[in-house]
Amino acid sequence: MNSAKCRAIFETLREVNPTPTTELEYSSPFELLIAVLLSAQATDVGVNKATRLLFPVAHSPQQILALGEAGLIDYIKTIGLYKTKAKHVMETCRILVEKYDGKVPPVREALESLPGVGRKTANVVLNVAFGQPTIAVDTHIFRVSNRTGLAPGKNPDAVEQKLLKVVPKEFLHDAHHWLILHGRYVCKARKPECWHCAIEPLCEFKEKTPAPKQ
Template sequence: MNNQKRRQILERLRAENPNPTTELNYSSPFELLIAVLLSAQATDVGVNKATAKLYPVANTPQAMLDLGVEGVKEYIKTIGLFNSKAENVIKTCRILVEQYGGEVPESREALESLPGVGRKTANVVLNTAFGWPTIAVDTHIFRVSNRTKLAAGKNVNEVEQKLLKVVPKEFKVDVHHWLILHGRYTCVARKPRCGSCVIEDLCEFKDKTE
């Protein structure tokens, strides 16, 4: 795919959704961090249901620590892998309190050192909470990037590096959200909704659907 076509795709996605953001509900970098940590192998809808009850009780690292592992489990038991996630939430909160004064650090290295936080989670927090031009590649973004040929790659790291290279600076902060929403609602896994896609004529996917 050439750069002119890439720009047209991004311009159309921007026109359709000028101010995209995550579908996870949060009101602080800490709430976002915990929500993203909980969202692995879970839906945003499921996470939002759990945090709607959890955050009014505990929305700071210290308050979460005061709940303890068993207390956190009670609020997140509807989410997949809740046992290990509760452990990671408490370990993460302890580090935030002891090493960062209860604040979420605006540093990739510091974020990736937190239990249960990998590169993808760090990218989401840096992008969404702090406005960094990072691109967290999940299954939706991986699929859309490869299908459209916007940024083809064999694995998530390859796709991330390709996107960082080919996406113009003006689109970098928002492209993560555009692609994830496009993959979630239009370019879906089994049968993409090509007929209602705003970039259908620019997309290089061979097996387009009606």
Template sequence: MNAAKCRAIFETLRETNPAPATELEYSSPFELLIAVLLSAQATDVGVNKATRRLFPVAHTPRQMLDLGEAGLSEYIKTIGLYKTKAKHVIETCRILVERHGGKVPPEREALEALPGVGRKTANVVLNTAFGEPTIAVDTHIFRVANRTGLAPGKTVQIVEQKLLKCVPHEFLHDAHHWLILHGRYVCKARKPECWHCVIEPLCEFREKTPAPQL
């Protein structure tokens, strides 16, 4: 995809949604980190239901540590893989308390050293909590980038690097939010809803889906 078309895609997405944001509910970098950790193989809706009960009780690493794995599990047991996630969260909170003064570090290396935190989670925290121009490639972004021709690649790492190169700098901070939301609600996995897609004229996907017959 050429640079002009790439720019036009993000200009269109910005016009449609000038201030995109994550659908995870949080009020601090720590709460965001925990919410993203819990969201692996789970929906944002499901995570938000759990954290609405959890965060009023434990919104700092120390408070979370005091809950312990068993106590934390009671709040998140409706989320998939909750036992493993509880272990990772408690271990992460211990490291935050012991090594980072109870604060979420704003550096990639320190974030990726936390249990359960990979590159995607680190990118979300760096972008959303600290304003870094990163792109967290999840399944939605991977699909949209490949299907539209925006940044095709066989791995998430390739797609991420291509997006970082092709997305104009002014759009980098919000790019991954736009692409996630677009993949979640319009460019869906099973059947993209091309008939009401705002970037359809710019998209290079050949098998455009027609509007359903009423």
């Protein structure tokens, strides 16, 4: 895809949604980190239901440690893989208290050293909480990048590196959100809804889906 078309895609996405943001609910970098940790293989809706009950009671590493693992599980047991996630959250909180004075470090290497935090989670926290121009490639972004021809790649890392090269700098901060929301609500996995896609004229996907018959 040429640079002019790439720019046009992001100009269009910005026009449709000028101020995109994560659908996870949070009020601090720590709450965002925990929400993203809990969101692996789970929906944002499901995570928000749990954290709406958890965060008013425990919104710091110290408070979650005081809850204990069993206490934390009571709040997150509706989320998939909750036992493993509870262990990761507790250990992450312990490290944050012992090494970072209870604060979330705005540094990739430090974030990725936390239990359960991989590159994708670190990218979300760096982007959303600290305003860094990172792109966390999840299944939605991976699909949209390959399907549209925007940044094709065989794995998430390859797609991420290509996006960082082709996305114009002015769009880098919000690119993550635009692509994720586009994949979630328009360019869906089973059947992309091309008939009401704002970037359809720019998209290089050959098998465009027609509007369903009334």
